[in-house]
Amino acid sequence: MKTQDKILDAASVLILEEGVSNVTLEKIAKLAEISKGGLLYHYRTKEALFQELNTAAIREFEEAISRYLSEQPNGRGAYARAYALATIEDIQKGGTHRSSALISIFSDHPEIMGIWKEGYARWQQQFDQDGLDWEEAATIRYVCDGLWFNEMAGTTSTSAFAADLLHKLLERIDKEEGV
The missing domain is CATH 1.10.357 (Tetracycline Repressor; domain 2)
Known part of the structure; x- marks a missing residue:
């Protein structure tokens, strides 16, 4: 699975489990099993990730x-x-x-x-x-x-x-x- 897909899937899971306002880039990175820097390489902000x-x-x-x-x-x-x-x-x-x-x-x-x-x-x-x-x-x-x-x-x-x-x-x- 591509890194971006792992990130999007992790974001989806967290949004459903914790609600949008409780989702952080750190939590997404952890669930996607990548570093926060790796996540930021693809998505500079949470809003950019949500848009994608x-x-x-x-x-x-x-x-x-x-x-x-x-x-x-x-x-x-x-x-x-x-x-x-x-x-x-x-x-x-x-x-x-x-x-x-x-x-x-x-x-x-x-x-x-x-x-x-x-x-x-x-x-x-x-x-x-x-x-x-x-x-x-x-x-x-x-x-x-x-x-x-x-x-x-x-x-x-x-x-x-x-x-x-x-x-x-x-x-x-x-x-x-x-x-």
Whole structure:
């Protein structure tokens, strides 16, 4: 595992266990099993680390979307399908562990919300150009968002249902397309 990933994972764990205000660079370095100097080489401040935690979550999600887009035929609903599959993958691989920490950061660092607003604006633009009618696109988007939020909040009792619902929505679009 890369040092930066170890640092981000350690920060996520500490945020979830101790709360944002109790996290220090020293604690992160100790849990990541690196020196504080090693941590400071990558992240000069706690705020820079928190910003990267959010930026990395968005980047990894967008990389998964791109991968799914490249694996399927283009056409109506291709982006929505890739977005849904990337959401399911993130939840199945436990990516929401880091993401859960992000919610905690927002309360102490509201400026970081801007990173997410930019990401959501990009994603919405892709949905708008995806060829689905508004209701189909919104349904997929909101089910994904709800699934992701429920995982972050630790209310996973509906995860299997939501993932199944997403697959059924995608199957319906495929059927309409004759795929």
